[in-house]
Amino acid sequence: MPELPEVEVVRAGLEEHTVGATIAAVEVLHPRPVRRDPRGPQGFAAALIGHRIEAVRRRGKYFWLALEDGDALLGHLGMSGQFLLQPPDAPDERHLRVRLRLAGAPTDRELRFVDQRMFGGLSVSEGGAELPAEIAHIARDPLDLAFDEDAFVRRVRRSDSGIKRLLLDQTVISGVGNIYADEALWRSRLHAERIGSRLTRRQVFDLLGQVRVVMGEALAQGGTSFDALYVNVNGESGYFDRSLHAYGREGMPCDRCGAPIRRVAFMNRSSYFCPVCQRPPRGIRRKRPTSPN
DNA sequence: GTATGTACCTGTTTGC
DNA sequence: TGCAAACAGGTACATA
Numbered sequence: 001m002p003e004l005p006e007v008e009v010v011r012a013g014l015e016e017h018t019v020g021a022t023i024a025a026v027e028v029l030h031p032r033p034v035r036r037d038p039r040g041p042q043g044f045a046a047a048l049i050g051h052r053i054e055a056v057r058r059r060g061k062y063f064w065l066a067l068e069d070g071d072a073l074l075g076h077l078g079m080s081g082q083f084l085l086q087p088p089d090a091p092d093e094r095h096l097r098v099r100l101r102l103a104g105a106p107t108d109r110e111l112r113f114v115d116q117r118m119f120g121g122l123s124v125s126e127g128g129a130e131l132p133a134e135i136a137h138i139a140r141d142p143l144d145l146a147f148d149e150d151a152f153v154r155r156v157r158r159s160d161s162g163i164k165r166l167l168l169d170q171t172v173i174s175g176v177g178n179i180y181a182d183e184a185l186w187r188s189r190l191h192a193e194r195i196g197s198r199l200t201r202r203q204v205f206d207l208l209g210q211v212r213v214v215m216g217e218a219l220a221q222g223g224t225s226f227d228a229l230y231v232n233v234n235g236e237s238g239y240f241d242r243s244l245h246a247y248g249r250e251g252m253p254c255d256r257c258g259a260p261i262r263r264v265a266f267m268n269r270s271s272y273f274c275p276v277c278q279r280p281p282r283g284i285r286r287k288r289p290t291s292p293n
Numbered sequence: 294g295t296a297t298g299t300a301c302c303t304g305t306t307t308g309c
Numbered sequence: 310t311g312c313a314a315a316c317a318g319g320t321a322c323a324t325a
Contacts, residue, residue, distance in 0.1 A: 032302080036321095061319075079302085079318055095303095117302045119319060161296065170320075178318060268299075269318055 002077045004061055004141055004175030005218035010083050011063045015056040017085055018065065018102060018111065023048045023073075025101040033097040033115055036134070037123035047124040048073060048100070054129070060141045060174025064125065064132055072128035074135070075113070078120025084112045098122055141175035142212050143219070153204045156196040163199065163207070164192035164271065176211060179247045180218075182272050184210040186246035191278040192271045198281070217243075246272040 002010075026045035028034055037044040048067075055066040064072040075083065084093070088101070088110050098113040113122055125132035140147045152173055156166050166172050167181040176184070185192055187210040190203065199207075245255050250263040254274040262275050 076319080078320080080304095115302095116304070117317090119302065159295080165297085168319085267297090267318090270316090 002061070002081065003177045003180055003215075003218070004143065005215055005221075007058060007061045007063055007077060007175075008143065008219060010077070011056050011058040013085070014063070014065065014083065014111075017109070018053050019055060020053065021102040021104040021109075022050065022052045023067075023100055024103040025049065025099075027099040027101075028097075029099065030097045030118070032118045033113060033121040034123060036121055039124065044122070044124055047071065052104075053102075057131075059131070059135055059144070060138045060170060061177075062132075062135045062138060064128060066129035070127050070129050072125040072132050073122060074125045074128060074132045075122045076120045078115060078117065080117040081113065081115040081120030084114060086110045086112055138170050139172055139174045142173060142208060143175070143215060149205070149208060152208060153201055156204050157199060157201065159196035161196055162193040163190055163196055164266065166196050167207075167211070168267070173208075173211075175215070178269055178271075179244070180211065180214050182246045183214045183244060185278065186272075186274060187213065189277045191273060191280045192266060194281050246274065248272065 026048050028041035028045060031041050034041050034044045039047060051067040051069055051071070053065045054068050057064055057066060057072075062074060062076050064074040066072050075081075077083070080095075082093075086109065088108065090110070093112065093114045095114050095116045096112055097115050097118065100111040100113075102109050102111055113120075115121075123134070125134055128134070139152075155172050156163070159166055159172075161169075164181050164185060167176045167184070168178070182192075184207060188203070188207040190199075190207060196204075246261055249261040249272060251260050253259065254261055254277060257274065257276050259274055259276040261272055263270050263272050265271075
């Protein structure tokens with residue numbers, strides 16, 4: 001489950017190891033990860049071969065390799081995606097979906113897109129080297145120097161949606177997933193269903209600050225997790241050895257007040273929160289998840 | 294434009 | 310032991 005800090009680690013690793021290399025061959029082993037490319041698997045491959053990687057950029061959880069012809073290879077890791085830089089003789093991964101052979105600096109390598117559940121994907125963005133049109137609607141993320149804090153606060157405070165829904169809305173703020181949303185809300189003592197328009201400026205600014213703290217801590221840890229041989233996002237490790245206060249802690253005592261952390265169904269997934277520190281707004285029925293306990 | 298619900302996908306875990 | 314259902318959740322898309 002890569003979130004923004006993991007994607008940034010991938011971006012930085014790709015930048016270090018692939019800029020200057022040329023895409024020599026492309027092999028699509030499963031059509032689904034290239035489903036968003038209107039050219040189809042063969043056209044996808046043809047649009048990449050022979051082009052040089054000039055930069056690696058990111059917005060939210062999307063990243064792209066900017067090519068010398070002005071196009072871009074746009075990628076998203078989805079739920080379970082990995083982008084691995086491997087020697088060509090390394091055995092294929094079980095869920096290898098797309099293979100890109102690279103020629104040139106620093107050495108010949110394979111860039112492998114591995115994705116078990118295939119929520120992620122790759123596509124060629126025509127003219128997308130600076131910013132792919134496909135993701136122009138994605139807001140900047142809070143690690144972006146050009147992130148507009150005041151605009152974020154205004155957007156939240158004019159909305160009648162719940163605050164967690166707003167945090168997960170990529171047109172409002174990008175890069176925040178379910179885990180970090182729960183963690184930031186716990187730190188800010190805000191319930192997921194507090195209405196944006198009923199929060200004070202100060203509350204929204206504080207929440208934004210906590211989002212940055214959570215991401216910053218993860219980035220500091222993730223930044224040391226890959227070595228020179230491969231660029232790796234591991235969907236298993238990383239999260240759970242990180243200090244989480246809310247996510248996944250159902251029934252365990254709140255680190256602040258000791259009350260048992262609760263889990264409720266929310267948007268087809270789970271929300272974890274402290275029922276004492278994060279009081280629900282009036283009129284919110286507390287739906288239990290479908291499973292017993 | 295805004296708000297909300299759902300399909301997509303598969304390995305693992307849980308329940309009967 | 311074996312099968313079925315639940316579960317994980319980011320995004321695009323449909324609908325109101």
